[in-house]
Amino acid sequence: MSQPRPHFSLLSTHTAPPKQKRKKPLQMDAAGICNQIDKRKLMMELAQGQESARRLQALLQNPVGEDGSELVGQLVEKVLRSLELGLDLLGPSSNQTGENGPRSPGGEQHQVTDFSFEEDPDKGDKKRPVTRDKRGCYKRRKSSQTTRVTVSSTTEDDHAWRKYGQKCILNSKFPRSYFRCTHKYDQGCKATKQVQMMEDDPCKYHTTYIGAHTCNRHPMTWDPPHTSDHVNEEINDPVEAKSDGSTTTIDNLSGFCPWLLEKPAFGLQEGRFDQSEDPVSMMYRLGMKDEEIQSEMECMLIGNSLGHYGFCEFHLDESYF
DNA sequence: TCCATTTGACCTGT
DNA sequence: ACAGGTCAAATGGA
Known part of the structure; x- marks a missing residue:
């Protein structure tokens, strides 16, 4: 399907003179909270939840028969459980799912990244995010974004x-x-x-x-414009940045997680884990610090989400939780 | 009527 | 306090 090519103007001005400003709501010290939680458990919960969601996505894209494969319901349950436990680790007050949604300490409801949808009966299956009159309310991207x-x-x-x-x-x-x-x-x-x-x-x-496209148009690939004359490229994401200054793409993840790949004890070959031990346990056993483990987990999550690693079959027993 | 663009409002990060 | 990023109502073209 050819995409419509709207003609938009880059020259018209958009000046928004500052009007009366609202009181700035009190900010939560997220770092302070995170320092107190069990990072290890939280990371594992999030990793589990992501992997379950990924399997669910694959299942929805390629529905399989009743030959014993994982059921959608089970996967949904896994995702929800991981998210619930993850939120619990952040503290009881953070786990306030449901109709109220996230709230600022002042009680004002904030719209965060919210992919819940409402159906408009007059517009068929047209879906739009649930919108509230929260113009300009958003979560700013981190400057380290790719x-x-x-x-x-x-x-x-x-x-x-x-x-x-x-x-x-x-x-x-x-x-x-x-x-x-x-x-x-x-x-x-x-x-x-x-x-x-x-x-x-x-x-x-x-x-x-x-940020990289994750839409189906170019699934999981970083796809820079082919028509442009590249004069400069920069990757700010610390996960993607290489120490030698060379650029990389999300398609080329071989440079990721060098620390991890250098550890023979991890049984890593071609980016795969020995699945007999979950990676976080291994990293702790090998004496890695929390920050190092967190960094490696981020690498692994990105790698896994892009389909380059197959190690996320964590074999965790209940004692882990 | 639908959908993309425009633009004022208002938010976040520094 | 300010610059810049995002939201969403208003607008306009097909």
Whole structure:
């Protein structure tokens, strides 16, 4: 299906003069809370939950017969259990699922990343996120998010984007346009890009791609525009950054987790774990520190979520919890 | 009518 | 306090 190529203007200005500001709500000290919880258990719960969700996704995409394969209901139960236990580890107050949703300490309801949907009977199966009148309420991406910068004579690439904002940037002649993946809501794809005309060459566009596409258009791949002239690439995500300064793509994960791959005791071959022992236990047994384990778990989660590792068959017994 | 863009509002991070 | 990022109502084109 060919994507519509809307003609949008990168030149119209978007100036939002500051109006009366609301009182800033009190901020939770998340780091302080995290320091007190059992990181090891939390990481394992989240890893379990992610793996179950992944299996569920595969099951939904390729439904299998009644030959003894895992049932959807069981997987859903696993995901929910992992999330519940993970939230419990963060503290009883954090596990407030249900109608109320997350709340700030001041009691004000905040819209967080929320992929629950409401059906509009007048619009058939058209689904939109449940929206509240919370304009501008969002969770800002971490600055360490994976980014890639390109310069191109066109703003177009192989993906379908939807413009969601434009801002005048200080000391910049041209406004910056903000795009998100068209599949943000139907597939939860978090890829965004920012496009700005270059001051020294208005025929070219400076484009910053943030986050990788996870939509089906290019499943699990980082797919930079083929039509652009790459003059610079940078990867800010610490997981992806290489020490030698070379760039990498999410398709090329062989450079990940060097510490882990160097540990012969892990029984790692071609990025696979010896499944006889769960990785976190191994890392603790080998004397890794919490921060190191956390870092490696992040690597593994990313690798696994991209289908490059097959080690997430953690064999945990109940005593783990 | 549907859907993408525009743009004011309002949030977060520094 | 401010710059920049995101939301969502308003708008407009097909």
